[in-house]
Amino acid sequence: MSQGSSEGKVDPAEALLAWLRDSGRSLGFSQIGVADVDLRHAEPGLLAWLEAGFHGQMHYMQAHGLKRARPSELVPGTLRVITARMDYLPRSTPEGWQAVEWRRLSEPQQAAVSVYARGRDYHKVLRSRLQKLAEQLAQKLGPLGHRAFTDSAPVLEVELAQRSGLGWRGKHTLTLAREAGSMFFLGEIFVDVPLPLTAPVSAHCGQCEACIGACPTGAIVAPYRLDARRCISYLTIEHEGPIPVEMRPLMGNRIYGCDDCQLICPWNKYAQRASVADFDARPALQAPxxxxxxxxxxxxxxxxxxxxxxxxxxxxxxxxxxxxxxxxxxxxxxxxxxxxxxxxxxxxxxxxxxxxxxxxxxxxxx
Known part of the structure; x- marks a missing residue:
């Protein structure tokens, strides 16, 4: 082999990404990506959503303004965002689980709790594991500034997930992946090192609008546009006062969250079971x-x-x-x-x- 040949050489960037993915997998993450911090093209949509009042009582979303779309302002010095996906279907979830959930919703004496909430608090599970991944990265690269998030700060999680190739934004506004549907949590690590980027993937919703038609309260007011004030997840979790009278009959037996837009989604036939025990359903919430x-x-x-x-x-x-x-x-x-x-x-x-x-x-x- 001549000295000038590139045969057999390992690309350092690809090697680092492979290490990140392997390290993430060992911590229970299903997928790891790396996004840039330039989210300027997302700012007009964010501002329009806030101006329409679609955030309801979630005043923290408005308080942080455009910091949500500017990672380097939210955490000064940030150059890249490591994105992580963690599947959450309980390990004992049966085949045909969507039909099981639809049956639960049709039985008024039953109580419907969103699948993600039947086990351990995902904030606790993801945050500790993201922190461990950041610490392992620091051991490999040397000291680095970092901060981990999981639905705990003004972060445009879906936008970052989309840009880094974890999936695309579905018409219900959640992240969708071809191999995993949408039954997963997202987490991020803001870092001050220029890690190699991972490529985005194309969208695959096509003409399908099943999620829009399935929403019990009409909260998905247009493709990719959610009015949280009408969303059952918002009403049962984020909303602090009386539930609007006109919304109550539409809620059925849903007492914490709502999965309808995910249950109807064709891509969720590929939803993956969790690799960790934390998301196993607690007995009191399994079939309440x-x-x-x-x-x-x-x-x-x-x-x-x-x-x-x-x-x-x-x-x-x-x-x-x-x-x-x-x-x-x-x-x-x-x-x-x-x-x-x-x-x-x-x-x-x-x-x-x-x-x-x-x-x-x-x-x-x-």
């Missing part, structure tokens, strides 16, 4: 019914939701959501047990909860 959940006092709620994303909404909002679901069940078929349980809780209920209980008790089967 409304009546037993209503009996949880605050101490029981805190015990069952310890280390869970659900705990952040608190017992009062948990019961608020349950009251709506119980009212929707009563609107389909009168149940003396549900009705008496609601009535028994009314005298000691807070004003917020009492308003929802009163509404629920007023629902009658037609």
């Amino acid at each position: 019914s409304l009546a037993p959940l209503w009996q949880w006092d605050e101490a029981t709620f805190l015990r069952h939701t310890e280390g869970s994303a659900i705990r952040r909404i608190g017992h009062e909002r948990w019961q608020r959501n349950l009251a709506v679901a119980m009212g929707n069940a009563l609107a389909l078929a009168d149940d003396p047990g549900l009705r008496s349980a609601l009535a028994a809780s009314l005298p000691q209920a807070s004003p917020l909860l009492a308003e929802h209980i009163t509404w629920a008790l007023a629902q009658t089967a037609r």
